[in-house]
Amino acid sequence: MMPRTTLSLTAAAHAQLRAHLFPGDGKEAAAVLVCTQVPGPRIRLLVRDVIPVPHDSCTRRTDCSLTWPGSYIEQAIDAAEAENLGIVLLHSHPNGFPAFSTTDDESDREVMPCIFAAIDARHGSAVMLPTGLIFGRIYDRDGGHTSIDLVSVAGDDLHFWWRDDLATGICRPMAFTPDMTCELSRLTAVVIGISGTGSPTAEQLCRLGFGRVIGIDFDHVEHKNLNRILNTTFADAENGSTKVEVFAERANRYRSTPYFEGLAVNMMSRDAVMALAQGDVVFSCVDTHRARMIADRAGATFLLPLIDVGVGIPTRETAHGLAIAEVTGRIDYVYPGGSSLRDRGVYTPESLQAEALAEEDPVAHADRVKAGYIEGLPDQAPAVIALNMRAASAGVLEFIARAYPYRHEPNASYARTKFMLAEAFEEFTHEREFAPKPTRLLASGAAEPLLGLPILGQEDQ
Known part of the structure; x- marks a missing residue:
């Protein structure tokens, strides 16, 4: 129950x-x-x-x-x-x-x-x-x-x-066992962004047996992203269905009763934060700094563990044109009272401001959207599902390692995991290598303004 x-x-x-x-x-x-x-x-x-x-x-x-x-x-x-x-x-x-x-x-x-x-x-x-x-x-x-x-x-x-x-007198469940599945059936996972990395993340959480999965994404399915969003079809793009609506319709067929709840709302809204607050763990699978900032602040505010997933394909100029420099994925595990995504430089006040200004400027916003996954290549339908699934799997495994420890070393050694596929290299950052800053948000709960952000005030309800 x-x-x-x-x-x-x-x-x-x-x-x-x-x-x-x-x-x-x-x-x-x-x-x-x-x-x-x-x-x-x-x-x-x-x-x-x-x-x-x-x-x-x-x-x-x-x-x-x-x-x-x-x-x-x-x-x-x-x-x-x-x-x-x-x-x-x-x-x-x-x-x-x-x-x-x-x-x-x-x-x-x-x-x-x-x-x-x-x-x-x-x-x-x-x-x-x-x-x-x-x-x-x-x-x-x-x-x-x-x-x-x-x-x-x-x-x-x-x-x-x-x-x-x-x-x-039950002991903690062992990882990857039916006992783990049984406990997950009593927990709620929140996935922010049901797209490139978010849809494979949500898919894994559903198949693992979480009792409730909440997906938050205001965007609609388009033809250009059918190659990397699980369970989407040509008809979904034609109909302009929301990503969460499509995912919910498919995922809720897996079981006898509905358990996936999709919210087609912007993360910069009170409704999104209220939904996130009902979770036991949050997965951030977004490509904007402000959405990450909301997830970061909510984790501290509601004492929730946060797993943030990001991917990138930096390029380099060669005599023959543009070439792949690296293929990267990053997984940050953040817990309340530890170092935040802001402390780790995942976003900064300057990046938040630049993003807000870009969205107010149609030309700048169009340039940012065109940048896409691959630096310098305005490809609207990048073939990155394999990379996304690698990163999404690493994010879900990070949660399992924390809740049902199976590593030989302490989990503190894996505050950040970064893989570089071109170099066939993986590196890990210990929590102590980040400097956490005190925050008044810690365990502030329902205090107004929500998350300390006036934009989420009660008048927006």
């Missing part, structure tokens, strides 16, 4: 909490989480701030009980009240007990009404086990609660902890 409720953390927040909640003395410890929320039908809390309760402030700490001062809850309320944020009370079970105890239940019955009296938002409680696994519940004002279906942590590795894991 697809998760209805999710709690998401950065890898840094999770590591901080684990170190604090398990200091090595075998006794319980506590922290308070201040959470933003993702807009939309799915209830998804994002941990924005962590308030550790000092061990020596607790009046009682044993291996199965804990008493700590309410001043730390008051501190969290002060931090959350102005923005109407949620509060989650988190403590540890060093003995590994995989459920809320009767003492936990009694404590929540006493404390939750006080939190609701101060802030009318979504609040809850949670427990961390020594393995790092977190389970929890979200309360309503009447004292009822709903279990958190999924706790996700995005870092060099991707962690998904499910509520029903507690009852079954």
Whole structure:
């Protein structure tokens, strides 16, 4: 079943909490989480701030009980009240007990009404086990609660902890197995751009068994791109069908019930961002800097892992005319709190401005479109499907490696993968080689303006 409720953390927040909640003395410890929320039908809390309760402030700490001062809850309320944020009370079970105890239940019955009296938002409680696994519940004002279906942590590795894991004791699935397929059936992937690299990416995600795949692309099928967009036909080009409409019609035949949802909207729109926010992982398969910028900011805002795919064919002048200099593909894996696409120079303020100006100038825009895949060659129907599929496959495998690790080396070594086919060479860049800049967007959720961009303000709804 697809998760209805999710709690998401950065890898840094999770590591901080684990170190604090398990200091090595075998006794319980506590922290308070201040959470933003993702807009939309799915209830998804994002941990924005962590308030550790000092061990020596607790009046009682044993291996199965804990008493700590309410001043730390008051501190969290002060931090959350102005923005109407949620509060989650988190403590540890060093003995590994995989459920809320009767003492936990009694404590929540006493404390939750006080939190609701101060802030009318979504609040809850949670427990961390020594393995790092977190389970929890979200309360309503009447004292009822709903279990958190999924706790996700995005870092060099991707962690998904499910509520029903507690009852079954299931270990993480192994890559490429039916168990992996079973977990993917509960996750949502978002693909931005259903064209050259996007259609083979989406095709793989559908065949792998993702429970829901959201495709975002406002463009229409044309005759010139039939040679590189999967599942498109001559009739689709004749009819001017949207790329997502065509993909959805074919993909939803793979299963008994529809699961691919296509949105024919521009990425610079609120609708696109709202749809993206419902995902568990985002694949950026676009050819514009501004679309990449939106995906980059959304990953930080909604604590989503992002995989950005790009290809290129630089050329060189020879005595006999234009020749291929290289055939390249680039796959960047970006996690919230790590280096962004902007930090890595994939786009810059200058490139964003130049792109915006070019689109306002018909002549400049036409020149950019003519440039196409191959530098200096205004070919509208390049034969690049083999290159696109190589890059798309590498992007999907990057997700699998993060969620179901199979590499011999740590995933941090593969923040960027770049292949050069002319040289038959592949190079990898470690996350530490990029310098991340702090961002106020991290876990900002539904805060307005959305993604910190006034153009996505509520008035655009």
